[in-house]
Amino acid sequence: MDVRNHHLKEDIREYWSKRSETFDLAFGHRIPPGSEFEAWAAAIRDALGAAPCRVLELACGTGEVTNVLLSLGHQVVALDFSEAMLQVAQRKHAGNDRVRFILADAENTMEPDAAYDAVVCRHLVWTLTAPEQALADWYRLLKPGGRLLAFDGNWARPTAIGRLAQGAVGALERIVGHDPHYDGAMSERHQAIMSRLPFGDGLTAERLVPLVAAAGFGDIRVLSHRPIASAQRRTADLRNRLRTLFYRRFILTAARPTVPEARKQREGGAGADPVSDTGNERRP
Numbered sequence: 529m530d531v532r533n534h535h536l537k538e539d540i541r542e543y544w545s546k547r548s549e550t551f552d553l554a555f556g557h558r559i560p561p562g563s564e565f566e567a568w569a570a571a572i573r574d575a576l577g578a579a580p581c582r583v584l585e586l587a588c589g590t591g592e593v594t595n596v597l598l599s600l601g602h603q604v605v606a607l608d609f610s611e612a613m614l615q616v617a618q619r620k621h622a623g624n625d626r627v628r629f630i631l632a633d634a635e636n637t638m639e640p641d642a643a644y645d646a647v648v649c650r651h652l653v654w655t656l657t658a659p660e661q662a663l664a665d666w667y668r669l670l671k672p673g674g675r676l677l678a679f680d681g682n683w684a685r686p687t688a689i690g691r692l693a694q695g696a697v698g699a700l701e702r703i704v705g706h707d708p709h710y711d712g713a714m715s716e717r718h719q720a721i722m723s724r725l726p727f728g729d730g731l732t733a734e735r736l737v738p739l740v741a742a743a744g745f746g747d748i749r750v751l752s753h754r755p756i757a758s759a760q761r762r763t764a765d766l767r768n769r770l771r772t773l774f775y776r777r778f779i780l781t782a783a784r785p786t787v788p789e790a791r792k793q794r795e796g797g798a799g800a801d802p803v804s805d806t807g808n809e810r811r812p
């Protein structure tokens with residue numbers, strides 16, 4: 529293993545472990561019941577279908593997305609490399625025999641080949657240290673026809689509207705005080721880690737799609753995160769409503785082809801052809 533990579537992973541693990549107990553208090557992490565929960569459930573159902581299946585959830589953190597997956601009837605193996613995060617998730621889901629938690633590296637899961645119908649992750653891809661290796665591993669452990677579903681965003685650069693919203697939150701916080709739980713997104717430690725990550729200068733769907741295609745995935749779709757953001761705005765206070773505007777988020781789905789790509793090409797079929805259903809995420 530690359531020694532620099534090893535230190536970077538240790539720093540990432542330590543960073544999240546320190547945040548494990550208060551992670552759910554920061555806006556956007558906990559998925560509250562009601563319209564926001566329904567919006568996450570709808571996005572997952574649209575991507576994976578309604579039938580319960582065998583899901584590997586990568587970087588489950590405190591088990592919030594796990595909760596949505598379980599509500600949809602899926603059988604879940606949820607992994608994270610932070611023991612502290614896993615402990616919070618385990619406490620939350622104690623007694624549920626449809627979920628099993630494992631301590632593992634999402635970039636090298638050691639899970640068996642072709643064992644899962646779906647791989648799901650939220651807010652993991654931006655922090656990968658070796659994205660190509662990770663995608664190859666996820667492809668390997670999916671059954672042919674199995675789906676990858678990733679929720680992520682560009683946390684390195686706010687959008688133009690996001691910069692205005694950040695200014696407004698800054699002004700508000702001069703009156704009401706700083707929110708101690710809201711992301712260390714701008715904290716020094718976070719910045720120091722970001723600067724060493726492959727996507728440290730910003731993860732976009734346009735950057736991710738070619739890597740997903742190169743790993744062998746097909747049927748790549750970039751979907752809008754807007755229904756989730758608007759559900760979040762329905763119940764959030766003003767400061768958090770503004771926070772939903774900071775960064776461009778996206779949903780990516782892809783499938784491990786049932787017919788291997790090489791055979792498809794020999795037979796004259798189309799390769800990966802990403803589709804975007806969003807206004808602001810351009811077709812890559």
Ligand SMILES: C[S@@+](CC[C@H](N)C(=O)[O-])C[C@H]1O[C@@H](n2cnc3c(N)ncnc32)[C@H](O)[C@@H]1O
Pocket residue numbers: 540541544545557586587588589590591592593607608609610613632633634635649650651652655656
């Ligand atoms: C931003 S949190 C997201 C947690 C959860 N997915 C959610 O959305 O609530 C990032 C999580 O990724 C985990 N993580 C980061 N890199 C990882 C890796 N290589 N293997 C396993 N877990 C990883 C961290 O420990 C942390 O729990």
